[in-house]
Amino acid sequence: MSYIRCRHLSVGYGGKAVAKDLSFDLNPGDYLCLVGMNGAGKSTLMKTLLGLLDPVSGEIEIGDGLKSEEIGYLPQQSAHQKNFPATVWEVAMSGTAVKNRRLFYSREAKDRCEERLRQVGMWDMRKSSYRNLSGGQKQRTLLARALCAASKVLILDEPVAGLDPAARNQLYQITGDLHAAGVAIMMITHDLKAMEYAGYVLHVGRKQHFFGTREDYQKSLYWKTLQAWEEEAMDL
Numbered sequence: 001m002s003y004i005r006c007r008h009l010s011v012g013y014g015g016k017a018v019a020k021d022l023s024f025d026l027n028p029g030d031y032l033c034l035v036g037m038n039g040a041g042k043s044t045l046m047k048t049l050l051g052l053l054d055p056v057s058g059e060i061e062i063g064d065g066l067k068s069e070e071i072g073y074l075p076q077q078s079a080h081q082k083n084f085p086a087t088v089w090e091v092a093m094s095g096t097a098v099k100n101r102r103l104f105y106s107r108e109a110k111d112r113c114e115e116r117l118r119q120v121g122m123w124d125m126r127k128s129s130y131r132n133l134s135g136g137q138k139q140r141t142l143l144a145r146a147l148c149a150a151s152k153v154l155i156l157d158e159p160v161a162g163l164d165p166a167a168r169n170q171l172y173q174i175t176g177d178l179h180a181a182g183v184a185i186m187m188i189t190h191d192l193k194a195m196e197y198a199g200y201v202l203h204v205g206r207k208q209h210f211f212g213t214r215e216d217y218q219k220s221l222y223w224k225t226l227q228a229w230e231e232e233a234m235d236l
């Protein structure tokens with residue numbers, strides 16, 4: 001059974017759909033890339049899957065023993081978050097606190113946080129101030145935070161936006177390692193390089209959508225359109 005199964009799902013605001021009739025699955029072991037033009041509704045879909053927005057219509061089924069609180073989320077970074085006055089350790093640990101609503105951290109939570117910070121290569125910097133980190137180090141800290149909250153499914157919203165090529169590759173390496181370790185990945189991206197890691201692609205279009213394997217996607221018109229659009233955007 002799928003972790004997440006959506007059928008004829010429409011998502012939007014105030015009962016008005018911005019993306020209609022989406023049908024796709026996220027299964028254990030999947031690496032799904034979510035692509036589409038600006039404003040297509042990708043972030044709106046993610047927020048709906050996370051329960052932050054109600055679906056306009058259609059079905060979302062959470063299955064295979066997955067609980068909604070087992071879905072970790074790396075949101076798009078805001079300027080406010082970039083200047084967060086806390087250490088790397090405190091930022092990562094806050095993922096645990098939000099989920100468990102505990103006043104004090106348990107030994108188990110601390111061990112888990114250490115494991116996560118080691119996984120993303122930020123353990124040695126755990127005492128550093130978050131606001132003084134590079135963009136890539138900040139993203140890796142937020143990735144550890146999302147993994148402290150949940151480790152079965154990880155949803156990432158444009159995780160490499162604003163990162164230089166080295167930091168970008170490092171982040172893909174880490175998400176690839178997490179995937180190999182059994183975490184199902186669902187990633188919104190405008191970076192065509194991310195596609196190399198994907199097993200499946202969901203392309204949210206204005207009128208029609210594509211959902212299928214990366215191989216089929218890269219033979220489709222959707223892929224050609226996306227490539228042309230991204231290349232044009234890079235020229236600007």
Ligand SMILES: Nc1ncnc2c1ncn2[C@@H]1O[C@H](COP(=O)(O)OP(=O)(O)OP(=O)(O)O)[C@@H](O)[C@H]1O
Nearest residue numbers: 013018036037038039040041042043044045190204
């Ligand atoms: N809180 C909101 N209330 C009403 N409309 C919104 C709200 N947030 C976003 N929208 C609109 O919903 C549409 C889809 O936005 P969304 O952020 O989901 O697109 P996206 O595909 O993630 O775009 P991008 O690639 O630019 O991040 C846009 O037209 C946007 O203006």
